[in-house]
Amino acid sequence: MRLYLLIGALMMTTAAHAQEKTDWKLVIHGGAGVIERDRLTAEQEKEIRAALDLALQTGSKILAAGGDSLDAVEATVKVLENDPHFNAGRGAVFTYDSTNEMDAAIMDGESRKAGSVAGITATKNPISLARAVMEDSPHVMLSGEGADQFSREQGLEQAPPEYFATPERRRQLEEMKSNKLSWFDVDLKYGTVGAVALDQAGHVAAATSTGGLTGKRWDRIGDSPIIGAGTYADVRACAVSATGAGEYFIRVGVAHEICARIRMKDAGAKEAADAVMAEVKALGGDGGVIVVTPEGEATWSFNTPGMYRGKASAEGRTVAIFGDE
Numbered sequence: 001m002r003l004y005l006l007i008g009a010l011m012m013t014t015a016a017h018a019q020e021k022t023d024w025k026l027v028i029h030g031g032a033g034v035i036e037r038d039r040l041t042a043e044q045e046k047e048i049r050a051a052l053d054l055a056l057q058t059g060s061k062i063l064a065a066g067g068d069s070l071d072a073v074e075a076t077v078k079v080l081e082n083d084p085h086f087n088a089g090r091g092a093v094f095t096y097d098s099t100n101e102m103d104a105a106i107m108d109g110e111s112r113k114a115g116s117v118a119g120i121t122a123t124k125n126p127i128s129l130a131r132a133v134m135e136d137s138p139h140v141m142l143s144g145e146g147a148d149q150f151s152r153e154q155g156l157e158q159a160p161p162e163y164f165a166t167p168e169r170r171r172q173l174e175e176m177k178s179n180k181l182s183w184f185d186v187d188l189k190y191g192t193v194g195a196v197a198l199d200q201a202g203h204v205a206a207a208t209s210t211g212g213l214t215g216k217r218w219d220r221i222g223d224s225p226i227i228g229a230g231t232y233a234d235v236r237a238c239a240v241s242a243t244g245a246g247e248y249f250i251r252v253g254v255a256h257e258i259c260a261r262i263r264m265k266d267a268g269a270k271e272a273a274d275a276v277m278a279e280v281k282a283l284g285g286d287g288g289v290i291v292v293t294p295e296g297e298a299t300w301s302f303n304t305p306g307m308y309r310g311k312a313s314a315e316g317r318t319v320a321i322f323g324d325e
């Protein structure tokens with residue numbers, strides 16, 4: 001009799017533990033902008049949807065196996081950095097001087113440790129360098145040649161300039177220069193990539209990677225590597241990654257502001273994200289955000305015609321491009 005009671009108690013404890021596991025979530029973006037049906041060929045649309053799905057699959061595998069949200073967002077962003085359709089890693093936009101200078105950031109919501117890099121030129125996966133800054137340096141943010149040197153010292157995979165440079169991005173720079181367009185006028189000018197995740201332990205993390213703006217000059221740095229602007233994670237509230245006109249996202253402190261509204265105003269993730277994106281719009285900026293909370297709310301908000309985006313959970317994966325999807 002006693003044995004039955006013991007087995008019963010053990011079974012109940014095991015069931016309780018199983019219930020304690022959080023349902024994992026993953027949300028990604030690949031940039032927001034004037035992304036409309038007549039601007040993409042069927043082939044391009046198919047390739048982009050496949051690339052987003054591959055990124056979701058990669059992060060999902062880690063989260064479904066009980067892996068860490070930090071590992072999931074890094075692995076997911078690496079897939080997008082390796083794909084030339086997106087403005088990050090290979091396929092990063094060109095600066096005014098025809099170079100590729102990349103920014104990236106990663107943040108762990110549990111410890112609120114963060115790492116970021118700006119204006120780097122030679123690391124194949126900038127997001128992994130951001131993680132190395134977080135884990136293997138006493139700093140949060142490194143830039144330029146110093147960050148490139150740290151990358152070499154850490155033994156991260158390096159790539160030559162021609163790896164990052166693609167003909168389509170060069171064409172966009174030339175179009176911008178010949179039409180005397182401003183940085184904010186170049187079509188599909190964004191394309192920053194990002195991921196936010198909630199793992200089964202209830203931890204959240206965020207990662208963002210970008211080439212910045214086509215034709216950027218004077219060592220311009222956008223919001224992506226600025227902790228609190230383009231990237232933020234806090235297990236008391238949410239994890240956020242942003243894409244869009246970085247200057248406005250820095251001025252609004254978008255990613256931290258969304259988390260602060262959730263934490264202090266008890267706002268839902270969608271409500272907070274919409275309110276903060278409305279602030280960005282009111283200042284004249286455009287773009288979008290992805291958000292996940294420790295309670296499992298996984299959402300996005302954007303004020304552009306489209307945003308490359310996707311969501312995954314134990315229920316499955318979805319990708320979307322246009323605003324009406």
Ligand code: GLY
Pocket residue numbers: 192210211212213221222223224230242243244245246247
């Ligand atoms: N949101 C990317 C940038 O402005 O650089």
